[in-house]
Amino acid sequence: MSLPQFFLDEQVLADEACEQFPLALSRDDAKHAKVLRLAAGEHIAVVDAAQDYFECEIKAFDGGTPIVSISGHLDAKPLAAHVCLVQGLAKGDKMETVIRHATELGVSEFIPFAASRSIMKVDAKKSASKTERWQAIAKSAAMQSGQTHLAQVHEPMRLSALKDALASFDAVILCWEEAPGTAKLCDALRPVSHIAPSDRLARVAVVVGPEGGLAQEEVDAILACNDHARMVSLGSSILRTETAGIVAPALVLYELGGLGAGERA
Structure with a gap:
């Protein structure tokens, strides 16, 4: 127990x-x-x-x-990678749901993205209190799930700040419903395949749009902000933003050795 x-x-x-x-x-x-x-x-x-x-x-x-x-x-369970979820601001309690479940999976960092098509709007006065609430949810989820690393939740960012934040990642995975079916996750993760966890943690950002999806100019800007940014398809189904925000980082963690990937035959 x-x-x-x-x-x-x-x-x-x-x-x-x-x-x-x-x-x-x-x-x-x-x-x-x-x-x-x-x-x-x-x-x-x-x-x-x-x-x-x-x-x-x-x-x-x-x-x-x-x-x-x-x-x-005690020996803390090592992280497979430092995965940052960039989640398009979603309405209602969807952000809380994504942060809670993605923390349980092992996501290390969250950047709420104030995308142009986000239905949810967070003004400057409410930004700090919202972030404090989301940070508390991440902490509670880490305690409940036995994660030994506490995820960091940033205040919501607009595109200009997001581009700067993504520039230093080893790989940026842009999940987009209009990505061609040939845009595979394994190909997008090749830039981090040579990074051994014993040397340092690979830093991978996963970008998921809001309910209305990402605008073309946002896709173009994110792909241009990092030489290792690639768009990927999550399959033929159009996933809800709160579903994609959990599935996408889970797939990344699995591919990089987390979530029992080391036990694969």
């Missing part, structure tokens, strides 16, 4: 001098621990501010704060 998992924003467990010490959980995580009805003697997994991974035993509670001791150092 997997252990309940928590992330620490500032505390580094290796710096703790005492054998037993309070765990500096955020207010929301402390509430989550209370909901789980954790008790003395139970064990939890903790990813600290230094991205170190520990198993801790709860010794007692001081109010709502767990007092713990370190039971052992």
Whole structure:
């Protein structure tokens, strides 16, 4: 059975001098621990501010704060690649759905894209609060799924800022319903095939349009912003944006060795 998992924003467990010490959980995580009805003697997994991974035993509670001791150092599951999902802003709770499930899969970064055909509009006043909400969802999904790396969610970007952000990626996968059927994912990932995870993580961006799709000028601009940008087809079916936002990064992670790909015959 997997252990309940928590992330620490500032505390580094290796710096703790005492054998037993309070765990500096955020207010929301402390509430989550209370909901789980954790008790003395139970064990939890903790990813600290230094991205170190520990198993801790709860010794007692001081109010709502767990007092713990370190039971052992855990090996974090290595990432197959650093995958960034550029998701066209979608209406309703679709963004939350995509961020939650893509985090569970192992996506490392999210860039909400304010595309020209996005129905959802986020003004400057609401951008920070929306991003904070999405970041909290990513954290909750990582805790629930046992991901040991916390995904970063950026504030929504328009095309000009997105082009700059995508320029440094090793590959950019542009999912477009008008891409020719010959535009295969395996071909688009060739620029990262020589990058060994033992050396560094390949950085791959996956771009998915909003409900109305991507405009031609957006497709042209994204393909031009990186020499390793390629359009791909996700098949003959026209997928909903929230479906494509989950399927596309899953396929990329699988091709790069994640999601059990190493177990293929």
